[in-house]
Amino acid sequence: MHFLEFEKPIAELEGKIDELRHLSDGGGLNIADEVRKLEDKVDKLLRSTYAKLTPAQKVQVARHPNRPHCLDYINALITDFTPLAGDRVFGEDRAIVGGLGRFRGRSVVVIGQEKGHDTDTRIRHNFGSAKPEGYRKSQRLLELASRFNLPVITLVDTAGAYPGVGAEERGQAEAIAKSIETCLRARVPIVSAIIGEGGSGGAIAIATADRVLMLEHSIYSVISPEGCSGILWRSNTNAADAAAALRLTAQDLKELGVIDRIVMEPIGGAHRRREETILALGNAIDDSLDSMRGQDGGTLIARRREKYLSMGQKGLG
Incomplete structure (x- = not known):
């Protein structure tokens, strides 16, 4: 287990x-009672520590290397997943994973940002920072979903879009803006989940959804x-001061009306009980899709448009 700086007392126990x-x-000693007492202390310390995390500490938890990533959720929640590659313009971007599959009996389109778990996979997926071709692949999948009337699930986990010269030369800003526009015009339900970091336009490009969920410590x-x-x-x-000023926690964003629902994590964060976290998010996604069952495309577009226009009006107020 990788322990964060503020978890040192927990690590010692x-x-x-x-x-x-x-x-x-090794010695045949029966020390079960002592172990149980220490485990109780760990549980209490975890509860007290995670109940009062600062925004800067939540940033550390959101970036924890053992936190479940996009492919972990896809492998656990999506059956018959068929990945689709390429943007039909320039090439394939592995920072964004997308394709067709089945979620609890529903045929769906899934799009997500994958950071990778070790050096090799992080390099392969460019640490979850997509280039224009990744966002153009997202547009292609969103249009495919509208054509075949398939709900869309997006899994957001990126520090931001890739800022390299090549990405800018190929139209990074336009690709992100077009992805947002494609989300707004999609004629099918879109449920987005912030599972780790939701960084800037790189996140909003696939998180402009009817329902935006956010894990507790994302x-x-x-x-x-x-x-x-x-x-x-x-x-x-x-x-640390910037983290507090940005109001980037799930609790702040729910209060501001930017997200729709906080999905609670197990005590000690998603990285401690990965399967439990994945199940909880799956249930929240299921509830969100159920709430939009039977809504026609025109209604979805109108309500989605009003949702984001109202955020701007609140900001002006």
């Missing part, structure tokens, strides 16, 4: 538990705390 279990295995913001600190303070040393 769990280390003691491992030592006691090792002694018991983040969603117009810029990373480090980027914000660099612009405002000319240094990343104020990233």
